[in-house]
Amino acid sequence: xxxxxxxxxxxxxxxxxxxxxxxxxxxxxxxxxxxxxxxxxxxxxxxxxxxxxxxxxxxxxxxxxxxxxxxxxxxxxxxxxx
Amino acid sequence: xxxxxxxxxxxxxxxxxxxxxxxxxxxxxxxxxxxxxxxxxxxxxxxxxxxxxxxxxxxxxxxxxxxxxxxxxxxxxxxxxxxxxxxxxxxxxxxxxxxxxxxxxxxxxxxxxxxxxxxxxxxxxxxxxxxxxxxxxxxxxxxxxxxxxxxxxxxxxxxxxxxxxxxxxxxxxxxxxxxxxxxxxxxxxxxxxxx
Numbered sequence: 001x002x003x004x005x006x007x008x009x010x011x012x013x014x015x016x017x018x019x020x021x022x023x024x025x026x027x028x029x030x031x032x033x034x035x036x037x038x039x040x041x042x043x044x045x046x047x048x049x050x051x052x053x054x055x056x057x058x059x060x061x062x063x064x065x066x067x068x069x070x071x072x073x074x075x076x077x078x079x080x081x082x
Numbered sequence: 083x084x085x086x087x088x089x090x091x092x093x094x095x096x097x098x099x100x101x102x103x104x105x106x107x108x109x110x111x112x113x114x115x116x117x118x119x120x121x122x123x124x125x126x127x128x129x130x131x132x133x134x135x136x137x138x139x140x141x142x143x144x145x146x147x148x149x150x151x152x153x154x155x156x157x158x159x160x161x162x163x164x165x166x167x168x169x170x171x172x173x174x175x176x177x178x179x180x181x182x183x184x185x186x187x188x189x190x191x192x193x194x195x196x197x198x199x200x201x202x203x204x205x206x207x208x209x210x211x212x213x214x215x216x217x218x219x220x221x222x223x224x225x226x227x228x229x230x231x232x233x234x235x236x237x238x239x240x241x242x243x244x245x246x247x248x249x250x251x252x253x254x255x256x257x258x259x260x261x262x263x264x265x266x267x268x269x270x271x272x273x274x275x276x277x
Binding site: 031033034038043044045046047055 | 104106156158
């Protein structure tokens with residue numbers, strides 16, 4: 001049980017950091033509306049639209065770190081089988 | 083009969099409709115607080131502007147932004163932004179600017195720069211503002227822009243200015259470390275006058 005929790009904690013940490021890096025290492029808040037810009041050549045203006053998406057931010061990393069901490073801390077409370 | 087209506091040189095102001103069929107019109111906002119920067123935009127823009135290419139200084143009009151179209155990249159923040167603690171869009175569905183007068187008008191070709199004096203309405207509060215504006219008149223460009231045979235002109239309006247949310251009683255004095263009191267606005271919109 002102790003090992004399982006630690007392996008799980010490491011897996012969550014790796015997955016969270018991996019996802020964060022893979023989605024652009026966004027150092028702002030998690031984005032759930034992705035902004036798109038469309039140039040309008042006649043006027044020189046740029047249209048802005050949003051679509052649903054997910055770009056994890058530092059709050060996502062913080063949540064993952066908290067979960068990892070809980071699991072790793074919990075593993076210390078589990079007694080070894082004798 | 084009524085010969086002056088057809089006399090060359092006596093142009094009649096055109097009315098430009100800012101409900102853009104291509105959905106390009108947007109107003110972006112930026113709040114740069116010590117702990118957090120918030121960037122977003124609003125796309126629900128309507129309104130009309132009366133513009134005379136022969137006399138740009140006589141321009142008047144009203145631009146309306148649907149409060150519920152204000153969006154930031156985070157859905158939860160967007161919900162908070164539109165909620166009762168901040169913009170309260172159910173009670174205040176529109177953000178408006180009514181242009182009453184242009185000052186310091188300078189025209190070069192189809193481009194006019196000026197300071198526009200008008201009334202800005204936000205969160206149930208109206209305040210007189212004078213802000214710099216650039217107007218670009220694009221005659222006969224409507225068809226090219228829409229990709230059809232429509233005849234008409236375009237008027238592009240660009241404007242950068244800042245307001246303070248405390249002036250409009252938007253959660254004034256609260257959370258200024260995260261939500262700046264100063265709101266920087268960038269307007270880039272186009273209106274069409276079909277013929």
